[in-house]
Amino acid sequence: MKVTETKLNGCFIIEPRIFNDKRGYFFESYNQSEFNKTLGLNIQFIQDNESYSTKGVLRGLHYQKGEFAQAKLVRVVKGSILDVAVDIRKESPTFGKHFSLELTEENKKQIFIPKGFAHGFIVLSDIAILSYKCDNVYNKESEGGIIYNDPSLNIDWHMPHDKLIISKKDLKLATFKKQFL
Template identity: 50%
Template sequence: MNIIKTKFKDCLLIEPSFFDDSRGLFFETFKKNQLESALGFAIEFVQENTSISKKGVLRGLHFQKNTAAQAKLVTVQQGEVLDVVVDLRPKSETFKQHLKFILSDKNHNSLFIPKGMAHGFLALTDNTVFNYKCDNYYNPQMEAGIIFNDSDLEIEWDYPINDLIISKKDLLLPSLKSVIK
């Protein structure tokens, strides 16, 4: 595996090494010791989730607050997504900035998202299977988010706005200014 540091501290892109022969393809998607070595701290995943989305589904930007904050390891099992992370850590040099990644069943990349980040993704294909491991349990009372089209974030989703499929709940998410005071 090749672990690539991004401009966000502790946010890592993980590229697998592929072993291809006449039988097919093999690659490792997660090695705890390599991830912990790159991070410099221990990580223990306690919950794993999968979502299946139609093309055009935008989920996010979500995060868990306070003691329920979650680090995540995300990957796409089938299809392709535009994955977006927003740094919400007030003491970070990249506070209020965002990064975008293409994760797919072609590149098999994973993304480690540290605590203190909002996260969302846009399914670019039908039947997109998105998987994420979390280091803390989901807590509905600590659930929070930021509206996907917040003018302060200026995220270019590179997709026709009228073709987006967004839940009513996500359409009611507050602005970044409302979340970060």
């Protein structure tokens, strides 16, 4: 696998080796030993999640606080998304910065998002199936989020605002500055 660190400290793009032939393709989507060795980490993913969404659905920006903070390994099984990570670690040199990457069923890229990040995505294709691993369980009392259109983050979601489909809960999220500054 090819690993590239993003502009955010500790956040990596992972590109698996894909073997194509006339029958289709094969790739190893995750190998714990190789993952930890290559990234220099000791991550133990304990849960796999999958979501199905339609074009324009924007989920996020979500995070888990304290002892329930989560590292994630995100990939797209079907369709395409714009995946966004925001560094919310106050001690980090990239605090308050974000990174986005298009993840598609064709490019098979994955993004590793360490603990201390907010995460969100928007579906760019007609449908998308997203699969992600977490190294900690979800805890409702530890959840947090940042409003998708936060002016200080200025995230380009690659879609007009009138085409976005956002949950009522996500529309009520606070700004980055209100929570972290």
